[in-house]
Amino acid sequence: MILKLILLSLVTYATAVIKTELGFKWTQFDNVIMSTSVLYEVSNLRGRIWCVARCLQDHACISVFYRRQYRRCQFHDVLFMSPKDGEQETGTRYYSVTTNACPSHYVHNRLLNICYQLHLNKINRNEGLADCTTRGEHLVVIDSEDKQVHLLKQISSSSENLEHNYFIDGSDAATEGQWILHDGRPMTYFAWRPGFPANVSTAHDYIIESKLIQRTSIYVWQDRASKDTKYYICQKDL
Structure with missing residues (x-):
């Protein structure tokens, strides 16, 4: 599939x-x-x-x-x-425009040195991560407010992107409450929705960009289970 x-x-x-x-x-x-x-x-x-x-x-x-x-x-x-x-x-x-190794159909923010692609097919986190991995990529890393603001502006720029939630990098599956990136780095930047991470279940170990209010472009983070089906964003390291 x-x-x-x-x-x-x-x-x-x-x-x-x-x-x-x-x-x-x-x-x-x-x-x-x-x-x-x-x-x-x-x-x-x-x-x-x-x-x-x-x-x-x-x-x-x-x-x-x-x-x-x-x-x-x-x-x-x-x-x-x-x-x-x-x-x-x-x-x-x-x-x-792109430079370096960023493909033509990816978003390339050269100020932030980030190259990524939004995938508008709804699958679970493991399937989305597997798709990223087939191209030597990983789920997008949002480790600063500048990247968060840029990503939300990009999502909001097209109506077909705007009504969806997206898996991004970050997990506390190894140790509950200790959020790390795919390469093992501890996370220091967060954009949680009020009341999150919910920690209602140890299965809620992964992060999504979630729409805060309908008909707005405000996105914040929620913790979700890997089995949940969402859209996802792959990042290519340059």
């Missing part, structure tokens, strides 16, 4: 992402513009290649729209996933 999901994901991205001179062009966003998570705009650049080059120079920039009609580049600090969230604008083209 997991292999089937991986292959389906690869086929989907292969048809949607094209490598260009400097970045990756997302063809499903042709003639679409997004108005959220805008870092800034620059007018009168000579073309889309200069837009992508400008994005590469700014480590806060993850993606860019080239608006041909206005000769304008619109820079963003997230990677958009849902063209249906945007508005129609003829002539726009959308590009993402």
Whole structure:
């Protein structure tokens, strides 16, 4: 089942992402513009290649729209996933940028040096971790407020991501109440929901990003059992 999901994901991205001179062009966003998570705009650049080059120079920039009609580049600090969230604008083209070994269809925050992918298939934690491991990855590590804020902004940037809970790295399975990361490091940053970790059962040994209130973009952590089915986020170390 997991292999089937991986292959389906690869086929989907292969048809949607094209490598260009400097970045990756997302063809499903042709003639679409997004108005959220805008870092800034620059007018009168000579073309889309200069837009992508400008994005590469700014480590806060993850993606860019080239608006041909206005000769304008619109820079963003997230990677958009849902063209249906945007508005129609003829002539726009959308590009993402990565460096090092971060794949084209992953989110690459160069300021935080983090490369990850949201997986929108609902499975238990062990299956999600196994899927990450097949690519030499692990569940995403959130070890600072900056990473927590960025991840929540990324989740909130696309409607198809927003209504779900996600397994992330962290466990107290070895010793109850002592939370560690996949590599054995003790956790020092937490973003628990009020009343959590609940510790209602020794089976609640793993962490999810959980939506706090419906119809908002506020996410906080809960402890859950590995058998629970959630979405998950894989991180590739660079």
